[in-house]
Amino acid sequence: MTEHATDDRVVVLTGGTSGIGRxxxxxxxxxxxxxxxxxRDRERGADVADADAGDTSGEVWFHRADLATKSAVRDLAAELRDAYDRIDALVHNAGLSVDARTETADGIELTLAVNHLAPYLLTHELFDMLAASAPARVVVTASDVHRRATLALDDLQLTREYDALAAYARSKLATIAFTLELADRIPDDAGVTANCVHPGFVPSTGLFRDAPLRTRLAVRVAGLIPGVGTTVEDAAGRVCRLVTDERFGETTGAYVVDGEPASPASEAADPGIRARLWTASADLVGVDPDWP
Structure with a gap:
């Protein structure tokens, strides 16, 4: 354990160098x-840590990782295990949207790899540490845009047709299905909850900076409509609530909208679809699906 580990609650937060995460x-x-x-960006990460130094009662430490590849996720997990003696909450907030279909070094469609498979694999790698730190939580930043998607398990990697917004929506549908399936699989006595949250539509984040021009324009226009957008501060507060609110230390398997559990799209709630996605995800990242 390195010298920066403390006895305080430890929260691992991906996608924490900008926007909602920061x-x-x-x-x-x-x-x-x-x-x-x-x-991913070391300079931004150092800026986050330095900006909060001395201004809070807690601490912020930066860990550089590009979550696009399996090896990078496993290396991150090993680094976190070495750096901290406990993990009380694992918050999957990293996400992206890209213009054209792109494959990672592992041969996996990029949006699926970062937005869904990285949370799946990182949770797998750190679950024992979470359970040892119980009560602990897994929190996933989802999106209500998942309602416009279908998983199409026979073509998870969008080899037949690619659309940036459709790929993003599908990845968020997958993360919600993953969260609900994880919650069902965690033993009742493990002391680990798993919930996901819709933070709201936040047009000011850089999430869609690599999306097609039409998507970026649509986001910009939507953000100008009164009452449609959510501020970064409000969105971050919704994510933090799932980490800190006592209620979500007892509630598990919830898709949370405006602070309350809501019904996700039917595919995310379907046990059969969730189980098939779980097994397909395990195969893509190379782990035994019989976990946790």
Whole structure:
């Protein structure tokens, strides 16, 4: 264990160098947590850690990782296990949307790899540590845009047809299905809850910076409509609530909208579809599907 590990609650937060994640990291540290921020950009990560130094009762530490590949996710998990003696919450907030279909070094469609498979694999790699730190939580940033998608399990990687927004929506549908399936699989006495949250439509984040021009324009226009958009601060607060609110230390398997459990799209709630996605995901990342 390195010298920066503390006895405080430890929160691992991916996608924490900008947007919702950066504000969430700041808020959690302000509440006294040690926040392990994960991001791709070392300079932005250092800026996050430095900006909060001395201004909070907790701590912010940066861990660089590109979650697009299986090896990078496993290396991150090993680094986190070495750095901290406990993990009380694992927050999957990293996400992207890209213009054209792109494959990772593992041969996996990029949006699926980062938005869904990375949370699946990182949770697998760190679950024993979460259980040992119980009560602990897994929190996933989802999106209500998942309602416009279908999983199409016979073509998860969108080899037949690719559309950036459709790929993003499908990845969020997959993350919700994963969260609900994980919650059902966790033994009742493990002391680990799993919930996901719709943070709201946040047009000011950089999530769609790599999306097609038409998508970026649509996001910009939608953000100008009164009452449609959500501020980064409000969105981050919704994510933090699932980490800190006592209610979500007892509630598990919830898709949360505006602070309350809501019904996700039928595919996410379907046990048969969820089980098939779980097995397909295990195969794609190379783990035994019989976990946790």
């Amino acid at each position: 504000v969430a990291a700041r808020n959690l540290a302000a509440g006294g947590a040690t926040v392990a921020v994960v991001g």
